[in-house]
Amino acid sequence: DMPVYVAYSSAHVLNTLRAKGLPAKNLPQVLADLSAEGFTHIAVQSMHVVPGLEFDIAKDIISRFQAMPKGDTAITLGVPLVASHEDAERVAGLLFASLPAERGAKDAVVFVGHGAVTQNGSLAYPALQCFLAGLDRRLFVGTIEGPFTLENTLTKVDAAKVERMWLIPLLTVVGDHAQNDLFGDDDGSWKQAFIKAGIPVVMSKRGLTAVPGLAAVWADHADAALKELE
Numbered sequence: 001d002m003p004v005y006v007a008y009s010s011a012h013v014l015n016t017l018r019a020k021g022l023p024a025k026n027l028p029q030v031l032a033d034l035s036a037e038g039f040t041h042i043a044v045q046s047m048h049v050v051p052g053l054e055f056d057i058a059k060d061i062i063s064r065f066q067a068m069p070k071g072d073t074a075i076t077l078g079v080p081l082v083a084s085h086e087d088a089e090r091v092a093g094l095l096f097a098s099l100p101a102e103r104g105a106k107d108a109v110v111f112v113g114h115g116a117v118t119q120n121g122s123l124a125y126p127a128l129q130c131f132l133a134g135l136d137r138r139l140f141v142g143t144i145e146g147p148f149t150l151e152n153t154l155t156k157v158d159a160a161k162v163e164r165m166w167l168i169p170l171l172t173v174v175g176d177h178a179q180n181d182l183f184g185d186d187d188g189s190w191k192q193a194f195i196k197a198g199i200p201v202v203m204s205k206r207g208l209t210a211v212p213g214l215a216a217v218w219a220d221h222a223d224a225a226l227k228e229l230e
């Protein structure tokens with residue numbers, strides 16, 4: 001029973017949507033519009049997977065808004081999907097529950113995320129890896145940037161003596177990173193690297209928003225941000 005607006009943090013996505021004539025806005029634009037419309041309480045919910053650079057930027061934008069002269073809008077920020085060890089355990093459980101039915105017991109599954117350079121963001125991936133391994137030792141987390149590089153992941157999967165591997169994005173949607181870095185036909189993609197190493201690859205082209213139950217984790221974080229406004 002409250003209005004919901006969407007803000008995009010990626011300049012690439014903003015430009016693509018605007019080129020199609022869609023009225024896409026970034027976070028400063030949405031916040032400015034809402035305060036001009038008279039909203040006094042705004043909960044911002046991050047739809048990022050980990051607290052990486054984009055999340056830090058959102059935090060910075062919000063604190064600058066709050067510091068604005070005559071600014072009387074209360075703004076809170078809900079954390080990304082994996083922001084605590086509780087989140088990591090919950091998300092690992094949901095990923096495990098949503099494994100493809102055709103996956104054999106000797107198949108590895110590699111969930112590949114974006115990777116992060118921030119402290120909290122880079123630690124979210126090892127946390128997730130730890131809980132996944134506790135459920136099934138052939139489940140792996142990889143990242144396009146650090147901490148778990150393609151080479152590092154390849155070595156681990158190879159050592160696990162698997163029959164084939166399932167390549168699944170740990171990304172919100174199947175966008176540019178998934179299509180090119182993971183599933184691309186060019187040398188350097190994750191798919192090609194595993195095939196080259198002699199490990200057959202099965203691609204699962206689904207984003208995290210398609211994993212049953214996962215949206216509730218973001219929604220719970222939004223609830224917390226709303227409660228903080230009270």
Ligand code: CO
Nearest residue numbers: 114144145177
């Ligand atoms: Co990127």
